Amino acid sequence: MYSIEVKDLTKEFKSYRSREGLSGAIRDLFTREFNIVRAVDGISFNVKKGEMVGYIGENGAGKSTTIKMLTGILKPTSGSIQVNGRDPHKQREAFVRTIGVVFGQRSQLWWDIAVQESFRLLKKVYKVSDEQYQTHMHEVIEILEIEDLLNRPVRKLSLGQRMRCELAAALIHNPPLLFLDEPTIGLDVLVKLKIREFLKELNARYGTTVLLTTHDLTDIEALCQRVVMLDEGKIIYDGELQELRENWGGGKSAAIEFTHRIQLEQLTALTGHLPIRWEQENPLKFRAILESNEMTVSELLACVAPHIEVKDFRIEEVSTEEIVQKIYQKGFTTYA
Amino acid sequence: MFYGELFFDYLKQYLKTKLAYRLDLLNELISDFISQIVNLVFILVVFQHTNFIKGWSQQEIIFIYGFFLIPFAVFSTFFNFWEFQEKYIIKGEMDRILTRPAHHLFQVVLETMDPESLAGVFTGLIIMGYAGYQLDLEIAWYDPFVFVLLVLSGVFLYGGVYIAIASLGFFIDAKTGISPMIYNIQSYGRYPVDIYNKVIRFVLTWILPFAFVGVYPSAYFLGREDLFVYVWITPVMGIVFFVIGVWLWNLGVKNYRGAGS
Amino acid sequence: MPSMYLEMIRIRFLMMLAYRVNYYSGIIIYSINIGAYYFLWDAIYSGQGSMGGLTPSQMTTYVAISWMARAFYFNNIDREMALEIKDGKVAIEMIRPYNYLAVKMMQALGEGIFRLLFFSVPGMLIVALFFPLTFPSSPETWGWYSVSLALSFLINTEINLITGVLTFFLLNNEGLMRAKRVVVDLFSGLILPISFYPGWAQSILHFLPFQAISYLPGMIFAGAMGNEQIGGAILIQLIWVVVLLLPLYLMWIKAKNALVVQGG
Numbered sequence: 001m002y003s004i005e006v007k008d009l010t011k012e013f014k015s016y017r018s019r020e021g022l023s024g025a026i027r028d029l030f031t032r033e034f035n036i037v038r039a040v041d042g043i044s045f046n047v048k049k050g051e052m053v054g055y056i057g058e059n060g061a062g063k064s065t066t067i068k069m070l071t072g073i074l075k076p077t078s079g080s081i082q083v084n085g086r087d088p089h090k091q092r093e094a095f096v097r098t099i100g101v102v103f104g105q106r107s108q109l110w111w112d113i114a115v116q117e118s119f120r121l122l123k124k125v126y127k128v129s130d131e132q133y134q135t136h137m138h139e140v141i142e143i144l145e146i147e148d149l150l151n152r153p154v155r156k157l158s159l160g161q162r163m164r165c166e167l168a169a170a171l172i173h174n175p176p177l178l179f180l181d182e183p184t185i186g187l188d189v190l191v192k193l194k195i196r197e198f199l200k201e202l203n204a205r206y207g208t209t210v211l212l213t214t215h216d217l218t219d220i221e222a223l224c225q226r227v228v229m230l231d232e233g234k235i236i237y238d239g240e241l242q243e244l245r246e247n248w249g250g251g252k253s254a255a256i257e258f259t260h261r262i263q264l265e266q267l268t269a270l271t272g273h274l275p276i277r278w279e280q281e282n283p284l285k286f287r288a289i290l291e292s293n294e295m296t297v298s299e300l301l302a303c304v305a306p307h308i309e310v311k312d313f314r315i316e317e318v319s320t321e322e323i324v325q326k327i328y329q330k331g332f333t334t335y336a
Numbered sequence: 337m338f339y340g341e342l343f344f345d346y347l348k349q350y351l352k353t354k355l356a357y358r359l360d361l362l363n364e365l366i367s368d369f370i371s372q373i374v375n376l377v378f379i380l381v382v383f384q385h386t387n388f389i390k391g392w393s394q395q396e397i398i399f400i401y402g403f404f405l406i407p408f409a410v411f412s413t414f415f416n417f418w419e420f421q422e423k424y425i426i427k428g429e430m431d432r433i434l435t436r437p438a439h440h441l442f443q444v445v446l447e448t449m450d451p452e453s454l455a456g457v458f459t460g461l462i463i464m465g466y467a468g469y470q471l472d473l474e475i476a477w478y479d480p481f482v483f484v485l486l487v488l489s490g491v492f493l494y495g496g497v498y499i500a501i502a503s504l505g506f507f508i509d510a511k512t513g514i515s516p517m518i519y520n521i522q523s524y525g526r527y528p529v530d531i532y533n534k535v536i537r538f539v540l541t542w543i544l545p546f547a548f549v550g551v552y553p554s555a556y557f558l559g560r561e562d563l564f565v566y567v568w569i570t571p572v573m574g575i576v577f578f579v580i581g582v583w584l585w586n587l588g589v590k591n592y593r594g595a596g597s
Numbered sequence: 598m599p600s601m602y603l604e605m606i607r608i609r610f611l612m613m614l615a616y617r618v619n620y621y622s623g624i625i626i627y628s629i630n631i632g633a634y635y636f637l638w639d640a641i642y643s644g645q646g647s648m649g650g651l652t653p654s655q656m657t658t659y660v661a662i663s664w665m666a667r668a669f670y671f672n673n674i675d676r677e678m679a680l681e682i683k684d685g686k687v688a689i690e691m692i693r694p695y696n697y698l699a700v701k702m703m704q705a706l707g708e709g710i711f712r713l714l715f716f717s718v719p720g721m722l723i724v725a726l727f728f729p730l731t732f733p734s735s736p737e738t739w740g741w742y743s744v745s746l747a748l749s750f751l752i753n754t755e756i757n758l759i760t761g762v763l764t765f766f767l768l769n770n771e772g773l774m775r776a777k778r779v780v781v782d783l784f785s786g787l788i789l790p791i792s793f794y795p796g797w798a799q800s801i802l803h804f805l806p807f808q809a810i811s812y813l814p815g816m817i818f819a820g821a822m823g824n825e826q827i828g829g830a831i832l833i834q835l836i837w838v839v840v841l842l843l844p845l846y847l848m849w850i851k852a853k854n855a856l857v858v859q860g861g
Contacts, residue, residue: 013593022607025614073434075590089590093437101435108432112353124345125436127338360772367776374783381793382641385648390640521626524633531640536632 003209004047009079011040039065041233052210054220057230100170104182116150126173160191177209253289257312346446402464404550407490409456416448421505486553489574496577506588525550609707649792659819665717670753672705678761745814748834755841765852786812806837
């Protein structure tokens, strides 16, 4: 059973151009030039119930546009969307009761009044019964540790405090599906960790499906088994995060520092039978690049350590961030 | 009813916000009052120099103005759309509205509501009452009902026009700033339209039909039988323009492209 | 004037050009405004030869030029300032190497020049086709009018800056700005020449800065002032330009010291 089913989804915008200079601006008064921009270009994907999916891409890749179509804000140019079994834009009011949305850069809460007043109003908007509110929100408030913030006006909260309240506000009606658009933007590490913990807990306890866009790939590493990667409106990767790392991570490497000077030939001779490539940084420091995933680091160490004294040893793993960066720089196909 | 309850909840929310800025409230009430008086001053000064304008006396014109203030005050309370484009479209607050389960127009109305404008109802009643007293108008038992009907029609008509104007924001990517300009025009409905030439009379009757908020409904109470046709189509105009406004709005929401990327 | 300020005028000018709908609707609405007031006054005169020192044709000219001049001097910088103060953006403006108030005035000037060239001048020509206007015949009057118009821009902008700066102290002065707009329209003589008011009101209005915004230049243009009176009118305007600087300056100093950025 799918939470989100997207097929051949496309969204086009008219983008107006301004002509240059004063004379251009005067001409713009009468006729305007525009081009059609495809923000989202024929994408298809499904999200299973209870899945946590990271939706990533560079700025302008079409992430926000997709989210806005999935949440019923924007009408697609073509293609079909089924979210929680409904067409978001057609049955908007009934539909949005089944989702929760957090926009990291936009507040759900009323700026000048206490947080709980906002909650109370949203409770009415979403027609949440008192019992449901009591049991469910009590938990949410407890896990997010926002009990003490509830009677403070929103404008007096720090960004991290506000964000936790925003999350709670989006969950008032205990939606089975949660959209998070840049939820951790601008937050410090501790708050980020707390939010991640909470989302995991939410997912485990209620089976909430989560679709998450973020710039911070550590969010995705911590939360999502699956990523959908977008570039220029098209999906360029959709699959396990682990697989992405294995296939495009370029393997592991180990940095080794020896106590005295070593020749590169000595090392290649010692490890010639292993799938290893050596790089030299300076006479003491070398890097061993493991070219097979099957090979373990201990094999490497077993070959080298008995013969040469090792001062320091460090396993280096390519971060997801670097992988993604490489993919965007070199293009997915050439990199693959 | 869901929407009725929501209305009171938003109202409560609004009052809580307002209590945080109490001085503001006073400030706003006074400034509203000043604008209302300023227009009265215009009428009073002009009648220092003449006794009739196209057959309308000073008291009659003051009566029309007093009547106008009442639907206008109710309208201002609920259709406070002056900054709609800036706030909801350019800054993207509409995104948030669209992720909530209540009609979008209704939500915007509730969020921008401005109950202190209702004070204008009292100013209007006082001005109208005073002029009516001077004119020695007779009041039939059913007149209060006619009055409420005509006021509501005016509110819906105004509402429709301004919803339509706000909807333009969905289609136009640059700031329009159109509503403050229309704001200038609406005051002409407060004067007897027969002083204008055909074109302006036509505009004020059928295109931007502000005459239906001032002079036409007042004609009923002033016993101007030559204008009674317009009195009776006032409710029709109110409904028609409101429907057009809402229709344009819905079309606009379909066309909404969101802020940013 | 440093080229930075010139650049600001230019940018604002371009911004105005970008608001196309605003532009078209503006021309239509101002024409309707002038038309409506023309008929209103026509009905008020209804055969009387002269009122408040103006003949019907002078009155028509007065109404038309007053509205077109309003397009030039009118601006919303007080609202913009209020918004910037409320959003806390003003803090950023404060660390920039320029005078915030001067920048605002330059932006207003850019806006004003745009409207003067693309709005008032063509608008005036259109209006002249429909209504019997009498343009000043002597180049001298045109010259004096230009000076007077420039001064009215300065006075109105100073008043706007004052209301804008008041936001620092009132936190939210939406109401005050609205009231100011109506009061300026009424007391400046835009909707009613000062000479129409009863004697006691006139004597009060002569001591207020508002008449210098619309009434004085309007009367010069409509040819309702002799040469001597013109000199006096310009002098009054000049005095107000200087006098208004004082409260503006004092309030600005105070505002900078007590910078309360809301929402911060």
